[in-house]
Amino acid sequence: MAIATINPTTGETVRTFPELSESEIERKVGLAHERWRTYRDTGFDERAEWMRAGADLLEQEADAAARLMTTEMGKTLAAARGEALKCVRGMRYYADNAAEFLADEPLADPAAVGASHALSRYRPLGPVLAVMPWNFPMWQVMRFAAPALMAGNVGLLKHASNVPQCALYLEDVFRRGGFPEGCFQTLLISSGRVEAILRDPRVVAATLTGSEPAGRSVAAICGDEVKHTVLELGGSDPFVVMPSADLDRAAATAVDARVQNNGQSCIAAKRFIVHSDVYDAFTDRFVAGMRALTVGDPFDPATDVGPLATERGRAGVEELVDEAVTRGAKVLCGGRRPPGPGWFYPPTVITGITRDMRIFTEEVFGPVAALFRAADIEEALEIANATAFGLGSNAWTRDEAEQDRFISDLDAGQVFINGKTVSYPDLPFGGVKRSGYGRELSAHGIREFCNLKTVWIG
Secondary structure, three states: OOOEEEEOOOOEEEEEOOOOOHHHHHHHHHHHHHHHHHHOOOOHHHHHHHHHHHHHHHHHOHHHHHHHHHHHHOOOHHHHHHHHHHHHHHHHHHHHHHHHHOOOEEOOOHHHHOOOEEEEEEEEOOEEEEEOOOOOOOHHHHHHHHHHHHHOOEEEEEOOOOOHHHHHHHHHHHHHHOOOOOOEEEOOOOHHHHHHHHHOOOOOEEEEEOOHHHHHHHHHHHHHHOOEEEEEOOOOEEEEEOOOOOHHHHHHHHHHHHHHHHHOOOOOEEEEEEEHHHHHHHHHHHHHHHHOOOEOOOOOOOOOEOOOOOHHHHHHHHHHHHHHHHOOOEEEEOOOOOOOOOOOOOOEEEEOOOOOOHHHHOOOOOOEEEEEEEOOHHHHHHHHHOOOOOOOOEEEOOOHHHHHHHHHHOOOOOOEEOOOOOOOOOOOEOOOHHHEEOOEOHHHHHHOOEEEEEEEEO
16 A cells, blocks of 8 residues: 555545655664663653643644644544544643652562562563554554653554654654654554564564454564564444433434544444334434434534545445345445545444344444344343454443443443443553453553563562
């Protein structure tokens, strides 16, 4: 795939970028390694000063950053500006909290281990390669970069090939914030050149957000090299609605949860599982809400849903819907691409899904909602967990016993009750099953790329 900005609203190639040469990659990896040898011993106060300066720059430039994201991958301008400001919050969160999260942890009774002092200390690992996707081109990078840099690591970014300007902009923000040269570098390379970097002994760990095949590849290479990885590989999140739910709120949130980021979010609700007692009432509200959305130019403030980011991505969504319809599923709204340029696909609700359809097991990365009916909480949980993924989940009920049941029994890294799944700097983020392993964000995220060192003093 060419490294290029291709406007998904028009299909026009805006700008192309040459790949780095082997000598340029060697220079950047070498610089990262050398920089880490001194950067790891900077203090938290100094790192925080640079991080806050970068956050201030991004906040001041949020409108320009938003336009860059919208141009490269098609999210609405309002959503893109929100993403830029979320990055600002994440940067400030780790600037404020990193020292506390990584403080020494003394053993209360060192005599129990025959020591005068005993403690655990967090130390940075070294250069970390981040392989990142296009759907949140700044936030998904920042949720790695902010904690990694505050922990004393340095970062190498291999971003998706269709968002090169976002990748270069983030490198520039960290540089202008004051981070020494080499602390955070963008590598404009194709995916075929990632393996050599992962196998370089100077690169000590990796994090990937992306597809399951990409995650398997990175995990296999790093496993062979015995290097630590954190993987987030998507989801097919359930959104369960029980009879006690506030149906108006649940349906309105369901619409927002499905079409956020034009339907291209790993934690977007994708499978809507509704109790039979409220199925018809919820469906009427949900379908009406999906039909009411405006699809169009993401730069237009009136637009609710912009284009899908790539032509191939839209084709994949179409294939899943068309195959289900061929096998007997029913489309309640949407289901056909509109005429004209750009990679648009309408908000779609599909029901009558059976287990022999690909849409039952595969993640739909576009504004398509799969609707299921459940007779009771047991069937709702069975459908919700009948997936290889386990990233986020939602359950709508005002019954406390049902809430406890969903919290305990939904197979997911995150459970949101009566609300939409959202990533916050303050909360750990990650999944189970084929959604990956490890955690980002919160105190857990900053510790992922640290050596937890046991210290014993006699």
